[in-house]
Amino acid sequence: MPEHFLIVDDDPTFTRVLARAMTRRGFEVAVARNVPDALRQASEQPPAYATVDLKMEGPSGLALIPELRALNPAMKILVLTGYASIATTVDAIKSGADNYLPKPADADQILRALDSDADSEEMPTEIPETPMSVNRLEWEHIQKVLHEHDGNISATARALGMHRRTLQRKLAKHPVRR
Numbered sequence: 175m176p177e178h179f180l181i182v183d184d185d186p187t188f189t190r191v192l193a194r195a196m197t198r199r200g201f202e203v204a205v206a207r208n209v210p211d212a213l214r215q216a217s218e219q220p221p222a223y224a225t226v227d228l229k230m231e232g233p234s235g236l237a238l239i240p241e242l243r244a245l246n247p248a249m250k251i252l253v254l255t256g257y258a259s260i261a262t263t264v265d266a267i268k269s270g271a272d273n274y275l276p277k278p279a280d281a282d283q284i285l286r287a288l289d290s291d292a293d294s295e296e297m298p299t300e301i302p303e304t305p306m307s308v309n310r311l312e313w314e315h316i317q318k319v320l321h322e323h324d325g326n327i328s329a330t331a332r333a334l335g336m337h338r339r340t341l342q343r344k345l346a347k348h349p350v351r352r
Contacts, residue, residue, distance in 0.1 A: 195281035259317035
């Protein structure tokens, strides 16, 4: 019997492509577009694997992780997001995710991440030869300060010494590549 794989993401194109790829690899795939739908599906048939988007309509994917873990403690959970930062990575792992990947990620990368632990030797431990760009460092710092202020935009803008609208414009952009 094939293993059950739950994809939780609000992007219909991404979920369609990933579901097709995982089905071809022998998984029985279910797709949920939000946290309540994911909880309902996982309660009916607890998956062996799950990918969870961080930012969705309604509750964050982080809220789903402990609930999934309670349904099946052995489940492998991977957080996928287009808004990757060090702060969100730490939050995902602390919430109980096994690993974390920035989007875009293909099915093979996702399966490799699910088969390795976030603190295993398979994860890169060496410092990359090229340092982060100044724009990426700024993005990471903003994410850290935003996390320290529990997502409060106004408090974060005050702490960073910038106007709230400027911060909102910076946050609306996708993170820059390293």
